[in-house]
Amino acid sequence: MPVEIDMEKCGQIKDCPGEGLCIKICEQGALIEEDGKLVIIPEKCDDCDLCIQNCPNQAISKKS
Ligand code: SF4
Ligand code: SF4
Numbered sequence: 001m002p003v004e005i006d007m008e009k010c011g012q013i014k015d016c017p018g019e020g021l022c023i024k025i026c027e028q029g030a031l032i033e034e035d036g037k038l039v040i041i042p043e044k045c046d047d048c049d050l051c052i053q054n055c056p057n058q059a060i061s062k063k064s
Contacts, residue, residue, distance in 0.1 A: 001062060002030070003044035003052060009059035012036050022051040022060060 013020045013033050020058060022038065023031045030044035038059075052060045 001047065002040060002045035003047075003060050003062055004050075005038055005040055006059045006061065007037070008054075009037050009057045011057075013038055018054070022055055025049040025050050025054055 010016070013023075013036055020033060020038075023033060026042045027048070027050075028046050030041050030046075032039050032041065049062075052062065
């Protein structure tokens with residue numbers, strides 16, 4: 001199941017303490033920037049969980 005983004009916690013990518021860290025670490029290209037905000041392409045996500053572990057704002061999670 002693809003990850004989910006909490007848009008309130010993530011906010012604008014320019015305000016991300018990691019400067020869009022999740023986009024840089026996603027090897028599948030499943031996280032992209034669109035109009036300054038983070039967008040997930042669910043079909044590309046392979047559930048590696050790297051973005052969940054590395055987001056400084058804990059803005060990415062999975063439904064349990
Ligand atoms: S690392 Fe976290 S806060 Fe930064 S852009 Fe990604 S989801 Fe948003
Ligand atoms: S779980 Fe992995 S593949 Fe999916 S969006 Fe996060 S970093 Fe990318």
